[in-house]
Amino acid sequence: MVIVKKLISETNEKRKLLTKENEIYFDKLLIYIRSHLLLSERQSEEVLTEILDHLLSAQAEGKTASDVFGSNPKVYAEEIVEALPKEKKGNLITFGVEILCDIIGWFIIIGAIGRYFTKSDQIYLYSSIINVVAVVAIGSGLLYVILKQLKQGAFEEKMSKRTVVKSGVLGVVTFGLFIAILYLTDELGPLVNITWFTQLGAGSALLLISYLMKRDRTKSY
Structure with missing residues (x-):
């Protein structure tokens, strides 16, 4: 849980660096993934951190979230949820x-x-x-x-x-x-x-x- 809290805190801070468009896209992923309580909390937060880091790197190159993850965030989020393991x-x-x-x-x-x-x-x-x-x-x-x-x-x-x-x-x-x-x-x-x-x-x-x-x-x- 200490690690999970740290990941959540880091995510909240890094989100502030996103453009408005990218933040809206990322928040949709975040809400959808976190609303699945049966998924591993730690691995869910690790994936969100990886997505955010990848998005920030792409943003520095002038790309948007849609450019990186596709124009349909729901489809992408469902793929992530399918891949994540269940909580013990x-x-x-x-x-x-x-x-x-x-x-x-x-x-x-x-x-x-x-x-x-x-x-x-x-x-x-x-x-x-x-x-x-x-x-x-x-x-x-x-x-x-x-x-x-x-x-x-x-x-x-x-x-x-x-x-x-x-x-x-x-x-x-x-x-x-x-x-x-x-x-x-x-x-x-x-x-x-x-x-x-x-x-x-x-x-x-x-x-x-x-x-x-x-x-x-x-x-x-």
Whole structure:
């Protein structure tokens, strides 16, 4: 991860040297490639760095990105994605668990803060479990949709009205679905006494686990 962060930092700095035309072309490649989470992150960034270095050299000779990589950046980007290896399963699983701990941890902490103000030490067990599952499922679904939108929109000059409307509707529907789940599962299962402070500690513990997993995961890069 240290190497990946360094590559990303170098890419961000070198992008500033591109002409406007070349920067637009390169950014399309960058967005499309980075939106594929299942690809090896390190090798994806290494390829982007190589492309950028090659483009800067060509630019110094008066060439454009279209001259070097072709007039269709989507075709070129798809070829790159096809050639890149997948991320190791172990890394993907670790990353998934890390994100789950992060999402659930924050959800529990927010709930604990709310219960602190309501002065309630009781929760409905089944309702709480369903709510956590709903947060994870909806969050995962939103991530998938966002990445899909990034892939589709990477080569559009500007976001279409249809995409804007779809995104707005998706946001409203998602929010409404979550509220509906909270309402319909408000009082399910036995009541369990858990203080807000205990809940806060549980959420903090999950965030700590997420942090430690991220730290250990980054050492492997």
